[in-house]
Amino acid sequence: MKALWLENNAxxxxxxxxxxxxxxxxxxxxxHTGLCxxxxxxxKGYYPFTGIPGHEFVGEVVEAPEQxxxxxxxxxxxxxxxxxxxxxxSGRPTHCENRSVLGIKNRHGTLAEFTTLPLENLHxxxxxxxxEAAVFTEPLAAALEITQxxxxxxADRVLLIGAGRLGQLIAQTLALTGCRLAVIARHDxxxxxxxxxxxxxxxxxxxxxxxxxxxxxATGSTSGxxxxxxxxxxxxxxxxxxxxxxxxxxxxxxxxxxxxxxxGSRCGPFGPALQLLETRKVDPxxxxxxxxxxxxxxxxxxxxxxxGICKVLVSV
Amino acid sequence: MKALWLENNAxxxxxxxxxxxxxxxxxxxxxHTGLCxxxxxxxKGYYPFTGIPGHEFVGEVVEAPEQxxxxxxxxxxxxxxxxxxxxxxSGRPTHCENRSVLGIKNRHGTLAEFTTLPLENLHxxxxxxxxEAAVFTEPLAAALEITQxxxxxxADRVLLIGAGRLGQLIAQTLALTGCRLAVIARHDxxxxxxxxxxxxxxxxxxxxxxxxxxxxxATGSTSGxxxxxxxxxxxxxxxxxxxxxxxxxxxxxxxxxxxxxxxGSRCGPFGPALQLLETRKVDPxxxxxxxxxxxxxxxxxxxxxxxGICKVLVSV
Numbered sequence: 001m002k003a004l005w006l007e008n009n010a011x012x013x014x015x016x017x018x019x020x021x022x023x024x025x026x027x028x029x030x031x032h033t034g035l036c037x038x039x040x041x042x043x044k045g046y047y048p049f050t051g052i053p054g055h056e057f058v059g060e061v062v063e064a065p066e067q068x069x070x071x072x073x074x075x076x077x078x079x080x081x082x083x084x085x086x087x088x089x090s091g092r093p094t095h096c097e098n099r100s101v102l103g104i105k106n107r108h109g110t111l112a113e114f115t116t117l118p119l120e121n122l123h124x125x126x127x128x129x130x131x132e133a134a135v136f137t138e139p140l141a142a143a144l145e146i147t148q149x150x151x152x153x154x155a156d157r158v159l160l161i162g163a164g165r166l167g168q169l170i171a172q173t174l175a176l177t178g179c180r181l182a183v184i185a186r187h188d189x190x191x192x193x194x195x196x197x198x199x200x201x202x203x204x205x206x207x208x209x210x211x212x213x214x215x216x217x218a219t220g221s222t223s224g225x226x227x228x229x230x231x232x233x234x235x236x237x238x239x240x241x242x243x244x245x246x247x248x249x250x251x252x253x254x255x256x257x258x259x260x261x262x263x264g265s266r267c268g269p270f271g272p273a274l275q276l277l278e279t280r281k282v283d284p285x286x287x288x289x290x291x292x293x294x295x296x297x298x299x300x301x302x303x304x305x306x307x308g309i310c311k312v313l314v315s316v
Numbered sequence: 317m318k319a320l321w322l323e324n325n326a327x328x329x330x331x332x333x334x335x336x337x338x339x340x341x342x343x344x345x346x347x348h349t350g351l352c353x354x355x356x357x358x359x360k361g362y363y364p365f366t367g368i369p370g371h372e373f374v375g376e377v378v379e380a381p382e383q384x385x386x387x388x389x390x391x392x393x394x395x396x397x398x399x400x401x402x403x404x405x406s407g408r409p410t411h412c413e414n415r416s417v418l419g420i421k422n423r424h425g426t427l428a429e430f431t432t433l434p435l436e437n438l439h440x441x442x443x444x445x446x447x448e449a450a451v452f453t454e455p456l457a458a459a460l461e462i463t464q465x466x467x468x469x470x471a472d473r474v475l476l477i478g479a480g481r482l483g484q485l486i487a488q489t490l491a492l493t494g495c496r497l498a499v500i501a502r503h504d505x506x507x508x509x510x511x512x513x514x515x516x517x518x519x520x521x522x523x524x525x526x527x528x529x530x531x532x533x534a535t536g537s538t539s540g541x542x543x544x545x546x547x548x549x550x551x552x553x554x555x556x557x558x559x560x561x562x563x564x565x566x567x568x569x570x571x572x573x574x575x576x577x578x579x580g581s582r583c584g585p586f587g588p589a590l591q592l593l594e595t596r597k598v599d600p601x602x603x604x605x606x607x608x609x610x611x612x613x614x615x616x617x618x619x620x621x622x623x624g625i626c627k628v629l630v631s632v
Contacts, residue, residue, distance in 0.1 A: 086527075086549075087549070087550055092550055092551055095550035095551065095574065095575070097526070149575070210413070211402075225568075233402075233403070234403055234408055234411035235408055235411065240568065240571065240572045241572075242572070243568075243569040243572050243573065244567075244568040244569050244572070245569075246567075247565045247566060247567055247568075248565070248566055248567075248568045249563045249564070249565045249566075250563060250564055250565075250566060250568075251560075251562075251563055251564075252541075252556065252559075252560040252563075252564045252566075252580075253559040253560050253561075255556065255578070255580040256556045256557075256558070256559050256560070256580035256581065256582060257559065257580070257582060258411065258580065259411070259465070259579070259580045259581060259582055260579075260580050261577060261578070261579045261580075262571070262577070262578040262579075263575070263576075263577045263578075264568075264571040264572035264573070264574065264575045264576050264577075265572065265575060266572060266573060266575055
């Protein structure tokens with residue numbers, strides 16, 4: 001089959017990759033894969049990975065251990081878990097100690113004609129949700145993880161730093177809480193998208209220090225982190241929604257003196273994400289910046305790395 | 317009056333300091349002051365401060381705007397607050413934006429014959445609590461701040477790193493929760509004190525990574541922080557109970573991937589601390605390593621800075 005292949009930080013297009021064969025899993029024909037920051041960082045060598053990348057996908061089940069799945073349009077949770085380790089048994093399967101992760105760790109991903117996943121990872125897509133919307137289920141679930149972890153109320157002042165691929169979805173989900181939300185966006189295209197959803201923009205120079213109840217840091221940069229610390233009120237909550245390349249230097253004492261809470265936030269719940277797409281409370285399709293064929297996957301990665309580009313889809 | 321005086325990181329004993337005169341505050345004759353890590357760091361120049369240091373005290377009210385306070389044995393909350401700023405009005409008076417802090421910021425402390433504090437800062441000491449126990453009220457309250465911030469249950473595995481002045485009190489308060497507590501202590505004297513209270517010791521080499529629900533870091537060292545991160549399970553909670561001199565370098569991505577929560581923890585509630593002393597659920601008096609007269613205050617600081625020394629009292 002055709003697939004993109006990552007090896008030694010070099011991405012290539014191949015047409016001779018064997019079709020995956022996992023009789024205990026569903027075989028899924030891929031329709032779209034969305035590129036995210038993790039994919040770009042993998043190509044930069046930030047994660048060691050050899051194989052087919054890609055994990056935000058929509059597809060159709062073509063073979064399955066249970067007949068009724070065949071023909072279903074599906075999205076899929078990316079962590080394939082053991083159910084045996086302490087994390088699984090303690091109700092934290094996304095933190096499974098033996099997990100493989102679709103297109104990220106010990107498991108080929110979705111930038112290919114086919115992929116496989118266990119049935120338990122799959123979610124059928126509601127009929128009224130288009131493929132172009134459904135491909136955002138995984139990052140939308142990640143955005144929703146924030147409100148799984150912290151309770152944001154209408155009166156809360158919430159600052160989101162960063163309005164890229166994930167930031168846009170975070171902004172839309174935070175807006176649902178009714179909170180007093182403001183977003184720092186860098187690029188005009190990002191600002192237009194937010195304005196379309198009536199989400200308030202704020203520029204860095206207008207940030208009053210010590211005045212925000214929550215700050216969500218979605219840039220993965222030290223400058224974003226420093227701004228977040230400055231903006232937070234004492235006993236405020238900082239949600240880290242990006243990973244940070246290499247080590248980060250912080251003045252930790254200020255976190256202690258001001259009794260700040262910092263929460264790392266990763267994968268989230270697919271069910272609620274699909275429900276928000278079905279009820280159109282979140283509309284991600286405006287985020288699509290470009291679409292490429294699988295054969296043009298290298299150009300797709302190049303495009304996704306350009307400044308201010310939002311979501312790039314790779315379609316089979 | 318006699319007092320210790322800190323100026324340009326140099327501590328001296330003086331006998332010609334004017335007795336404080338604040339008609340709106342209580343005038344308190346100091347009996348004991350306990351030396352803590354903050355005092356030692358102030359002398360090192362970690363906080364800029366000129367004046368009389370000292371903030372963990374027990375004393376007797378000799379003058380007061382309200383007659384009924386005169387003659388009372390008291391301890392006192394160290395943050396003197398404005399009641400006007402956003403933090404005060406939002407129920408976070410210990411984070412008052414205009415606060416002065418006894419012997420730490422814009423307010424002379426208690427290493428003197430007398431100090432003053434507003435009546436609202438004072439707590440009468442229950443009759444059965446000795447001066448030697450009551451002088452621990454402030455650090456015991458700081459230890460209790462942890463269980464104000466996080467809910468620790470009997471089934472929780474809680475690791476405390478550090479068993480110095482504050483660590484010993486943290487250990488005793490954490491033990492009250494019934495949790496599965498283990499403490500990393502460096503010095504034999506610290507270990508003996510913990511064993512007396514039947515608190516389990518553990519050595520660093522026996523720490524299973526990824527297996528603790530809570531870690532309380534009370535060393536203020538980078539190595540303590542690294543051990544804490546290693547020990548915590550995914551979605552575990554790290555309580556920072558020490559300040560960290562200068563900047564700290566961290567791999568923040570591991571906090572995001574494992575969805576770790578980090579909480580800074582500072583001053584705590586005096587009422588519950590006095591109640592624990594009165595009911596003898598916490599017994600701090602075993603922590604007193606040495607006692608000095610105010611005239612020998614410089615020797616007291618020198619003693620407090622020795623390795624493995626617990627609480628040093630300065631008595632008037």
